[in-house]
Amino acid sequence: MSTLLYEGGAVLTRQLQKARHAPALLVLTQTMPVTMLLFFGYVFGSALAMPGSGYRAFLVPGLLAATAANGLMASLFTAAQDAHRGVTDRFRTLPMSRAAVPLGQTGADLVTTGAALVPLMLVGLAMGWRIETGPAGALGALGVLLLFRFATAWVGTYLGLLSGSEEAAGRLGGVTFLLPMLSSAYLPTEGLPGWLRTVAEWNPISAVATAVRELCGNPVGGAGAGAAPGAAWPTAHPVAGALLWSALLLLVFVPLATRRFARGTGG
Known part of the structure; x- marks a missing residue:
């Protein structure tokens, strides 16, 4: 296990150095969630039943969850790029352990x-979002987000x-971009048609x-607290x-x- 962690740490360092040499991509990943928060918060918020700060308090956690889910798209591109350019074959x-490279990535x-969650949370606080449950609630929420990001990666x-x-x-990344749209990240699910509500509430991003x-x-819901009546199990028991x-x-x-990874891209 110690060898795996050491080798995975070496790959992790390599990936961070690679990211440091691509500042434009780093800036994009940092600013895109903030841009979406400003757009959805001030444009959609004025047209919903939860206007203004009420909708923004609902939206910020949804965007945090969508950012966590974006681990799927980000890791998809990273792994495909390394495989296409021969980096994976050299690894x-x-x-070294076959698990070390994906673990490091x-x-x-x-x-x-x-790091990307920090500016999003700061802008959310400036827009009226508040953590009402204190440090314990904040740490719990952060733990859920990072665990989900790790899983989607x-x-x-x-x-x-x-x-x-x-x-x-x-092409595959374009499909995964739709996943947050089919969840409760941006809108409550209780107003959706029956089948679409079921899909949205069983979407992991909604949980x-x-x-x-x-x-x-x-x-949590349009009524302001608690899951809506008839919600699917993951939404009714979200944590x-x-x-x-x-x-x-x-x-x-x-x-x-x-x-x-052990089989190689041609396996």
Whole structure:
């Protein structure tokens, strides 16, 4: 285990150095969630039943959850780029654990995500969002977000290795961009048609967004508190749902990504 952590740490350092030499991409990942918060908060907020600061208090946790879910897209592109340019094959020739490379890549993504959440939370606070439950609630929400980001990063790593090319990753990334739209990240689900509400409430992003709202003491549904009547289990029990979704994704995709890396892109 210590060897795996050491080798994974070396890959993590490599990924962070790579990110440092691509400042434009780093700035984009930092500013995009803030831009979406400003747009949705002030444009959509004026047209909803939860206007102004009420909607923004609902929106900020949703955008935090969407940012966590973006680990899928970010890791997908990173893994596909390394595979397409031969970096993955060079890693495979080294005498190191097959789990070390995906572990280092997902760990580096987790570090950059932690930094990306800071400006989003600061802007949210400036717009009227508040953490009503104190430090314990804030730490709990942060833990849920980072765990979910780590889980989705493994999903993205597997899909990136599976795609094997940047072009295929780009097409697949366009599909994953829609996932937050089919959740409660931006809007309450109780007003959706029956089948669409079911899809949205079983979306893992909905469980994470609702868990963050609950842990921070923010509005959860259109009524302002608590899950809406008839909500699906992950939405009615959001913290447990978010943790179970994250555990399930890790249980499935950690071994899948590790085996795929060991086989190589042509396997």
